[in-house]
Every structure is written in structure tokens, then in C-alpha cells.
Amino acid sequence: MAELEGLEFGKSDFVLLDEVTMEQFMENLKLRFEKGRIYTYIGEVVVSVNPYRQMDIYGNDTIAAYRGRELYENPPHLYAVSDAAYKAMKRRAKDTCIVISGESGAGKTEASKYIMQYIAAITNPSQRAEVESVKNVLLKSNCVLEAFGNAKTNRNDNSSRFGKYMDINFNFNGDPTGGHINNYLLEKVRGGGRDDRGLLRGGSDDMLRSFHLQSDPAVYAYTKEGTSNNDRSSHRAVMSALEVIGFSKEEINSVCQILASILLLGNVQFESDSESVQIRGLEAVGHIAELTATDPEGLGKSLLFRTVATGGGDVIEKGHTEQQACFGRDAFAKALYDRLFGWIVGRINSVIEVKDYNPVLHGKNTVIGVLDIYGFEIFENNSFEQFCINYCNEKLQQLFIEVILRQEQGEYQREGITWRHIDYFNNQIIVDLVEQPHKGIISILDEACLTVGKITDTVCLDSMNTKLPSTRTTPPLSPTDKTMDFQKHFRIRHYAGDVTYSVEGFLDKNKDLLFQDFKRLMYNSSNPVLREMWPDGQLSITEVTKRPLTAATLFKNSIVALVDKLACKEPYYVRCIKPNEMKSAVLFDDARCQHQVAYLGLLENVMVRRAGFAYRQPYARVLQRYKMTCEYTWPNHLMASDRQAVEAIVNHYGFQDDVAYGHTKLFVRTPRSLFALEQERAAVIPILVLFLQKVWRGALARMRCRRMRAIYAIMGCYKRYKVKAHFWEVVRRFANVRTMADYGKSVEWPTPPATLLQFHSNTVMLHRRWWARQIVKNIPPSDMLEVRAKVAAQSTLSGERKDWGFGRAWERDYLANVRITLISFSFLRFPPPVLSQVNRFNKSTDRGLLVTDKYVYKLEPRKQYKVLKRLPLDAFTGLSVTSGADQMVALHTSSEDDVLLCLQRGELCPNQDRVGELVGALVDHFTRSKRNFPVKVCRSAVQLHMRGKPKSVTVETKPGQTNADFKKSRDGFILLVPGN
Numbered sequence: 006m007a008e009l010e011g012l013e014f015g016k017s018d019f020v021l022l023d024e025v026t027m028e029q030f031m032e033n034l035k036l037r038f039e040k041g042r043i044y045t046y047i048g049e050v051v052v053s054v055n056p057y058r059q060m061d062i063y064g065n066d067t068i069a070a071y072r073g074r075e076l077y078e079n080p081p082h083l084y085a086v087s088d089a090a091y092k093a094m095k096r097r098a099k100d101t102c103i104v105i106s107g108e109s110g111a112g113k114t115e116a117s118k119y120i121m122q123y124i125a126a127i128t129n130p131s132q133r134a135e136v137e138s139v140k141n142v143l144l145k146s147n148c149v150l151e152a153f154g155n156a157k158t159n160r161n162d163n164s165s166r167f168g169k170y171m172d173i174n175f176n177f178n179g180d181p182t183g184g185h186i187n188n189y190l191l192e193k194v195r196g197g198g199r200d201d202r203g204l205l206r207g208g209s210d211d212m213l214r215s216f217h218l219q220s221d222p223a224v225y226a227y228t229k230e231g232t233s234n235n236d237r238s239s240h241r242a243v244m245s246a247l248e249v250i251g252f253s254k255e256e257i258n259s260v261c262q263i264l265a266s267i268l269l270l271g272n273v274q275f276e277s278d279s280e281s282v283q284i285r286g287l288e289a290v291g292h293i294a295e296l297t298a299t300d301p302e303g304l305g306k307s308l309l310f311r312t313v314a315t316g317g318g319d320v321i322e323k324g325h326t327e328q329q330a331c332f333g334r335d336a337f338a339k340a341l342y343d344r345l346f347g348w349i350v351g352r353i354n355s356v357i358e359v360k361d362y363n364p365v366l367h368g369k370n371t372v373i374g375v376l377d378i379y380g381f382e383i384f385e386n387n388s389f390e391q392f393c394i395n396y397c398n399e400k401l402q403q404l405f406i407e408v409i410l411r412q413e414q415g416e417y418q419r420e421g422i423t424w425r426h427i428d429y430f431n432n433q434i435i436v437d438l439v440e441q442p443h444k445g446i447i448s449i450l451d452e453a454c455l456t457v458g459k460i461t462d463t464v465c466l467d468s469m470n471t472k473l474p475s476t477r478t479t480p481p482l483s484p485t486d487k488t489m490d491f492q493k494h495f496r497i498r499h500y501a502g503d504v505t506y507s508v509e510g511f512l513d514k515n516k517d518l519l520f521q522d523f524k525r526l527m528y529n530s531s532n533p534v535l536r537e538m539w540p541d542g543q544l545s546i547t548e549v550t551k552r553p554l555t556a557a558t559l560f561k562n563s564i565v566a567l568v569d570k571l572a573c574k575e576p577y578y579v580r581c582i583k584p585n586e587m588k589s590a591v592l593f594d595d596a597r598c599q600h601q602v603a604y605l606g607l608l609e610n611v612m613v614r615r616a617g618f619a620y621r622q623p624y625a626r627v628l629q630r631y632k633m634t635c636e637y638t639w640p641n642h643l644m645a646s647d648r649q650a651v652e653a654i655v656n657h658y659g660f661q662d663d664v665a666y667g668h669t670k671l672f673v674r675t676p677r678s679l680f681a682l683e684q685e686r687a688a689v690i691p692i693l694v695l696f697l698q699k700v701w702r703g704a705l706a707r708m709r710c711r712r713m714r715a716i717y718a719i720m721g722c723y724k725r726y727k728v729k730a731h732f733w734e735v736v737r738r739f740a741n742v743r744t745m746a747d748y749g750k751s752v753e754w755p756t757p758p759a760t761l762l763q764f765h766s767n768t769v770m771l772h773r774r775w776w777a778r779q780i781v782k783n784i785p786p787s788d789m790l791e792v793r794a795k796v797a798a799q800s801t802l803s804g805e806r807k808d809w810g811f812g813r814a815w816e817r818d819y820l821a822n823v824r825i826t827l828i829s830f831s832f833l834r835f836p837p838p839v840l841s842q843v844n845r846f847n848k849s850t851d852r853g854l855l856v857t858d859k860y861v862y863k864l865e866p867r868k869q870y871k872v873l874k875r876l877p878l879d880a881f882t883g884l885s886v887t888s889g890a891d892q893m894v895a896l897h898t899s900s901e902d903d904v905l906l907c908l909q910r911g912e913l914c915p916n917q918d919r920v921g922e923l924v925g926a927l928v929d930h931f932t933r934s935k936r937n938f939p940v941k942v943c944r945s946a947v948q949l950h951m952r953g954k955p956k957s958v959t960v961e962t963k964p965g966q967t968n969a970d971f972k973k974s975r976d977g978f979i980l981l982v983p984g985n
Contacts, residue, residue, distance in 0.1 A: 010080055017081055018046040019611045027599060030608055035593045038584060044081035048614045050578040051086045052607060055112035058590040063119055068126045083116055083579065087123045090577045094371045095179040102374030102574040106401060107581025108382060108601060116579055117377040118147055129180045136180045139357060143173065143184055145246040146353045152203060152243040153346050168378035170567060174359050175371050183359035188350050189563050204264050207240025216265035217292040226271040251356045259534035263345050266296040270338045277327045282309055298532040307522040308334060333520060340519045344538040374574055381604040387506045389514040395499055396439045397564050402500055402606055403432050404568055408576055409613050420667025432500045440561050444472060447557045450515045454555055462508040463492050501604020515555045580605050618672035620679050624648045627671050633693055634685040727758040748776045791815045797932060798925030805942040806888050809921025854906060883939040886920050894920060
């Protein structure tokens with residue numbers, strides 16, 4: 006059963022109607038059409054109503070939704086029955102077929118295209134090139150067959166003039182490997198395909214000129230019925246499809262030439278005088294002869310004369326009457342088209358046929374057949390073509406009823422359900438009436454065609470009146486019957502209704518009016534394609550002794566073969582309905598649709614399906630669908646079998662009198678019980694959805710929690726491993742640092758993990774401190790003050806001043822040096838170097854500088870270093886030096902009385918730098934005093950930071966010294982470095 010849609014869309018399966026009546030059937034069909042639901046089920050049969058508009062229900066998303074699903078899981082669709090046929094073929098290795106039927110304009114051709122599209126989409130998931138090639142040819146063949154087998158009529162823009170049955174072969178993997186096409190073309194009935202107009206509208210100007218054609222289809226007798234705006238694009242698509250299938254350019258050109266010759270042939274006119282018949286305008290005959298590569302004289306002769314062999318072996322030419330010439334012309338045109346269509350189908354079959362197939366190597370080759378054939382036709386004037394078409398539908402209806410009844414009866418017997426006899430119309434009597442040997446209508450027609458003498462349609466009708474039973478045929482027994490014309494009509498009571506046929510033209514349409522002259526003419530053509538189409542033309546007139554089969558017999562034989570082919574397959578049905586004659590997307594003609602429902606036997610189909618039980622499903626599926634409606638079966642039952650669980654559901658709702666239990670299936674008698682279960686299910690589903698969402702969200706949260714815990718555990722283990730590995734590597738590298746000469750300074754540290762960067766930097770700092778301590782331990786205590794001063798100077802001047810005296814020994818207590826006549830103080834911080842003072846008159850005098858731990862003294866070196874001025878050491882807030890080799894120093898005080906001085910390099914070593922020693926002594930002192938003492942390094946002496954308002958004085962320097970402007974300090978003296 007189909008997945009039930011909302012009640013606003015009606016019943017998705019006609020089996021579920023409350024009452025099986027034509028009124029309820031039509032009401033449901035109309036409601037679904039108006040709501041845009043064009044597909045409805047009858048069990049496993051799909052009823053399709055032509056929407057006359059494009060619908061967005063055939064895309065890839067829809068294909069994915071129906072792929073591999075059961076019929077009842079989704080709303081009714083062509084894809085559902087296509088998938089069911091494919092699954093039956095693939096799972097059970099059983100040949101299946103899909104029979105599409107309906108009247109002209111009901112949408113059979115479109116349905117077959119969508120079925121082919123679905124089968125192509127779900128096969129060959131591995132995209133193998135050879136399989137894709139077969140699929141492409143199968144899809145393109147539809148385009149070609151439509152172009153040459155369909156025509157635009159007043160009732161249908163794409164009317165099928167032929168029946169098409171396509172077998173698609175599949176390998177054991179379910180991939181298409183080839184196929185075969187059978188066509189059932191009524192060439193006596195309908196002539197002129199859709200691509201005739203396509204050639205006129207889509208062909209280039211040069212092509213049309215070469216074929217002697219005009220672009221207006223109304224000019225030609227066979228294309229007057231109408232044109233389409235899509236003729237040009239359709240022609241291009243057909244030409245492209247022919248190339249894809251494998252037709253050569255020469256073959257495609259021959260096809261176009263034959264189409265052109267048919268169009269020109271339809272315009273050939275005849276005129277007669279008292280003695281003979283002549284062709285009106287021989288130019289057209291020359292053009293046709295050119296296109297068919299035949300002799301113009303022979304062509305004209307074949308149109309006007311008929312060659313007949315006498316009993317004595319003589320050959321005579323018999324001239325046509327004007328009427329016979331027109332019949333011969335039309336028969337020749339139709340035969341050309343028929344042979345062309347048959348040749349195209351044969352060429353396609355040669356491309357898609359299964360080649361080099363070996364059942365031992367390749368496994369069983371299964372088949373899906375797709376039958377797209379004309380539906381039952383009842384017109385105001387029904388002739389030979391309606392007779393053949395309706396006979397075909399009688400045969401298919403007979404097969405349909407037999408298959409449905411056989412399936413129903415077989416299922417009841419397998420399940421142990423008592424079979425109840427079903428009354429239905431058995432149309433076997435109608436089939437026998439038409440095809441029975443020696444007694445049927447076809448036999449009577451053939452006999453009349455073979456009888457020598459003047460046999461008319463009326464004589465044939467009299468023969469039917471005599472030989473056929475009146476139970477199924479009703480000839481006019483008296484002129485008072487106003488429903489039928491006297492000596493013209495007969496009526497057959499078909500399963501779809503009574504049809505009145507006119508016998509006018511029956512014999513002519515049944516005969517093979519194509520004379521042998523045309524066959525020999527085409528066989529002798531220099532065009533190899535045409536020659537291949539007419540193999541029977543190789544016989545001479547004296548060798549042709551056997552009469553060809555009539556059209557009715559040929560058609561009967563093909564339909565019998567078709568039914569035999571379908572009978573050995575598992576059938577699936579698509580019944581197409583035309584909603585109106587106006588091709589409107591909104592109009593639903595109740596009377597017309599009811600007529601189609603009747604002759605398609607859809608109501609009988611519902612009755613057969615509902616005979617006894619309207620619904621049946623395996624216990625597992627019933628339980629899976631309805632177990633949530635019963636507390637004893639949700640979420641899982643504890644009973645011995647699924648059958649007992651289903652019984653518990655049925656008993657829970659009190660339906661036990663409306664069901665029967667088979668061996669594997671539950672049978673429900675009326676739809677009301679099923680709807681009650683569906684309503685309960687619809688009420689429970691939202692609650693279950695919320696519950697399942699809650700459970701699933703909790704499960705997802707717990708899964709994420711467990712995953713995160715596992716991740717953190719793994720991360721912790723990994724981090725510990727990396728830390729331990731790093732520690733062991735550090736231990737390995739620094740195991741012997743105590744015995745190394747540099748105490749491990751040259752050892753390269755391993756790269757730490759990201760989590761140990763801070764710890765690593767602290768470890769490196771500890772090692773450096775340990776290394777420094779090891780170095781410091783070996784320094785004598787007497788040198789510690791010098792080391793501390795050098796460290797202080799390095800931290801301040803390293804990288805800023807190129808030479809700051811690091812490489813020499815700092816004596817610090819220069820007063821103790823006997824070579825320097827200075828007073829020695831035990832608490833000296835910096836020796837009193839000799840300075841030069843330049844006064845405002847540009848006269849220089851030497852001065853000394855003494856730095857102690859509390860004061861800075863300015864001394865007079867010539868007067869036993871007499872103290873000239875004393876400044877507290879704490880009054881100094883910083884100093885500035887230059888980055889060059891000069892000895893300029895600026896001492897900054899808090900009172901802005903800055904001291905600018907230039908240190909002499911000394912007598913012990915003239916090239917020694919004294920600035921570093923002064924900076925180191927002062928910085929070390931202030932650091933130990935826990936005071937900030939900034940040191941600024943300037944690029945030149947001019948940039949030394951001087952505060953206050955000194956008077957500018959120019960000093961003449963000796964060669965080699967830098968010329969600079971010095972600022973006069975507020976105490977009135979300026980210091981300048983002398984030579985040595």
C-alpha cells in the first residue's frame with residue numbers, strides 16, 4: 006500500500022475507497038488531479054493523468070527518494086513501479102515488463118521516457134564506460150523513435166503512430182548490457198512522421214535547396230495538419246542522437262533524402278484523358294528520382310503502370326486509373342516510410358544488441374521490457390485502424406485480467422485463504438471473434454482480399470453477417486436501426502464499450518497495395534541504404550508467385566508474439582488518462598475521463614483487487630508500521646512470532662472480525678480498519694519523534710562526552726610522555742656538565758614541548774645561574790669588586806659602545822700606584838684622573854676627579870690634589886656617554902648642575918678606555934644601593950644631555966681631536982681632555 010497522504014489529496018490507492026463505484030472513483034481521481042497528484046495506485050498498478058504542464062517531481066532528489074524503496078513507502082509515482090520492476094528482476098533474477106497503455110494524448114510516451122530515465126539513473130554506479138555507452142544509446146533511441154514514429158495531430162502534439170516494445174538486458178550486477186526494440190507500425194493508417202516537419206523547419210537553406218524542398222510544411226500534403234514551435238530544435242536533437250547512436254554521415258544524409266522524397270511524392274498529382282493517365286508536372290518525378298538514386302523514367306512508369314505476369318509466363322503492363330495511381334502513390338509513400346522506420350529500428354538494435362554473451366561466463370541475462378502502445382480508440386468514425394488498435398487492447402486486457410486473477414488466486418492459495426469466485430468480463434470471446442482461424446473477422450477480410458473478382462466492402466460485411474455470432478457483433482439487420490447505417494456499419498461489444506466500425510476502406514487497407522514495380526525500383530537504387538531496405542525487390546516479376554500477408558494478418562501475428570513475450574514476464578502496469586481535449590492543465594472533463602476509466606477496465610481492476618480483502622501485507626511490515634500503536638508491541642514485542650504480535654494489535658482495536666491471517670500475511674477486508682490504524686499511528690508519531698529526538702540528543706551528548714574524555718586522557722598521557730621524554734633528554738645531555746670545562750655552556754638545549762616553554766625558560770635561567778655561580782666560585786675575593794663593576798658596565802654598555810675597557814684590568818685604587826703622584830684614600834670608588842679646565846679666556850688648567858662612596862671631589866693636582874669642590878654622590882641621578890672612542894662623560898644631578906668632563910687616558914697605557922670603568926663603578930654602587938641610575942649612550946659629544954643655561958665657549962683642540970661646542974656649566978668651569 007502506498008504511503009497515505011493527507012486527506013486533502015484524496016486516497017492514494019483506489020483500493021482504499023469506501024465503496025467501489027464509478028462516482029467515488031471519479032471523485033477521487035478528479036480531486037487528486039486538481040491537487041497536483043497525477044499518480045494513484047490500484048494495488049501495484051499506476052494510474053497516470055496527463056498534467057499538460059511541467060512538474061518538479063522528476064529530478065535527482067526524487068530518484069534518490071524512490072531508489073530501493075517499497076511501493077507503500079512513498080506517494081504514488083512512475084519511479085515506484087519502475088523500481089519495483091527493477092528489484093524483482095535483480096533480486097529474483099526474473100524477467101519483468103512495464104506495460105503502458107492509454108489513448109492518444111494520455112502521456113504514454115512521456116511515461117516511457119521517465120521510466121527509462123529512472124532505470125538509467127539507478128544503474129551502473131561504478132560508471133563503467135561500456136555500460137554508460139549502452140545507457141546513452143538507449144536514451145537517445147527514444148528521441149529518434151519519437152521523431153520518426155510520432156506525429157503532431159489535432160488531438161496530440163506527439164501522437165504515437167506505432168507501438169514500441171523495448172527489451173533492456175541486464176547482467177547479474179543489474180547493469181544494462183544491451184537491448185532490443187520491436188515496433189508495431191500501422192503504416193496503412195498513419196503517414197508522415199514528426200521529423201518530416203523537423204526537416205523542413207530545422208534543415209539549412211543549402212540542404213533544403215539540394216533536396217528541392219521549401220521550409221513551409223503547409224506546402225506538402227503529408228505535413229498540412231500543423232506545425233510545432235519545437236520542430237527546429239527537435240530536428241537538431243534527432244540529428245545529434247543519430248550520430249551518438251552510431252549512424253554515419255552518409256546514412257544520416259540518406260535518411261534525410263528519403264524523407265524529402267516522401268514529401269515530394271505526396272504532392273505528385275495525376276490527370277487523365279479518355280485513354281490514359283498522366284503525371285501532372287514531371288519535374289517533381291525527376292527530383293524524387295534524384296533523391297532515391299533511381300531512373301526517372303522507371304519511377305514515372307511505376308507510378309502509372311503495373312507489371313503483371315500471366316499464367317503462360319508472359320509479362321504485360323497494365324495502366325492505372327487515376328484513382329489507382331493515387332492509391333499506388335500513397336501506398337509507395339507509406340511503404341517508404343515504413344521501410345525507413347524499420348531500417349532505423351534495425352540499425353539501433355544492431356548497436357544495442359548484447360554481443361559475445363556467454364551464460365557460463367557472464368551469468369543469467371535478465372530483461373526488463375517497456376511497452377508503449379496505442380490505447381483503446383472510439384471515434385465518431387471508426388475504421389480499419391481503430392479495429393486493429395482495439396483488437397490489440399483486447400489482447401492486452403485479456404492478459405491483464407488473467408495475470409491479475411492468477412496472481413490473486415495464487416496469493417490466496419499460498420496464504421491458505423479461501424478463494425472466492427470473482428465475476429468479471431472475460432473478453433476471450435472478443436479475441437476469438439477477431440483472430441479465430443477461418444471464422445474470425447481477420448480471416449473473413451483475408452478471404453475477401455484473396456478472392457478473384459469484384460469484391461467490395463459491402464460484400465465482406467454480408468459475409469460477416471452470415472458467419473459471425475450476433476452475441477458480440479451487431480450488424481444492421483434492418484434499415485430501421487437509426488444507430489448504424491445500412492450496409493455500412495457493424496458493431497463489436499468490446500470490454501470498454503460498444504464500438505461501431507465503418508467497413509468502407511477495410512479491404513483496401515488490408516491489402517498490400519504496394520505493387521512489385523516499386524519494390525524492384527527501390528532495390529535497383531544506387532543508394533546502398535535504400536537497397537538494403539528492399540531485399541524483396543530482387544525477385545523478378547515471374548518469380549513472385551506467393552501473395553504477401555495482409556496488413557491485418559501481419560498485425561495479428563505481431564500482437565500474438567508480443568502477448569506471448571509479455572506472458573512469460575512479471576508485468577507491471579501504467580494506465581494513462583487524458584483529462585481533457587483542450588490540453589489544459591486545470592480542466593478535468595468528467596465524462597471523457599469516465600469513458601477512459603471504463604474502457605481501461607480500471608474499476609474492474611479495483612474490484613478484482615478488493616475481492617475479499619482490500620489490503621494485505623507481510624506480518625513483519627504490518628508490525629513495523631503499526632507496532633507503536635499498541636503497548637504490547639512497542640518498542641519490541643516478547644511474543645513467539647510476528648504473527649502473534651500483529652494479532653495483539655488487531656485485538657487491541659477490535660478488528661478481529663475484519664481480518665484473516667495467512668501463513669505470512671495479514672489480510673484486511675475493509676479500508677475502514679486500515680484507516681483507523683493509520684489515524685492512531687498519525688497521532689502517536691509526533692510523540693515518538695520528540696521522544697526519539699530526546700533520546701538521540703542525549704546519546705549524542707554522551708558520545709561527545711565520552712569522546713572528549715578519551716581525548717583529554719590521550720592528551721594527558723601524550724603530554725606526560727613528551728614531558729618525561731624532554732626531561733630524560735635534558736638529563737642525558739647535561740649528565741656530565743660538572744666535569745666540562747665550560748660547565749655545559751656549549752651544550753645545546755633540546756626543543757621543549759609547547760606546554761613546557763615557560764618551564765624550559767626557567768630551567769635555562771637556573772642553569773645559567775648555576776653556570777655563573779660555578780664561574781664566580783673560582784674568582785678570588787680580591788677581584789670580585791672589579792668583576793661586579795665590569796658586569797654592571799656590560800649590562801649598560803654592551804652593544805652600545807664598541808670599546809669600554811672590558812679587556813684590561815681595572816685597578817680602581819689609582820692613588821696606590823706609585824707612578825701617579827696622588828693622595829691615596831682607602832675608600833676610593835674611582836681614581837682622581839687629571840682633567841683640563843678651560844676658563845672663559847680660553848686658558849686651560851688641569852683638575853682631578855675623585856669618586857668615593859659618598860662624594861665626588863674636584864681636585865687641584867698641582868697643589869697636592871687640593872679639594873676645590875665637593876658634591877654628594879646621592880645628588881647624581883644618571884650619566885650620559887657617547888658611543889664612540891672619546892672619553893666624554895656627562896654627570897646629571899638632581900639640581901640640574903650637570904658635570905661635563907673628559908677623562909685622560911692615563912700614563913700607564915695611553916690607549917686605555919676609562920669610561921667603562923667609571924660607568925661600572927657608579928652603576929654597581931647605585932645597584933647595590935637599590936637605586937636607579939640610568940645611563941644614556943649618545944652618538945656624539947654634541948648630543949650629550951646638558952641641563953641648565955651655560956655660556957657657550959669655543960675650545961681649540963689639538964690635531965686628531967674632535968672639534969665640538971661645549972656647554973658651560975653653572976659652576977663656571979669646562980673640562981677638556983688634553984693630549985696625554
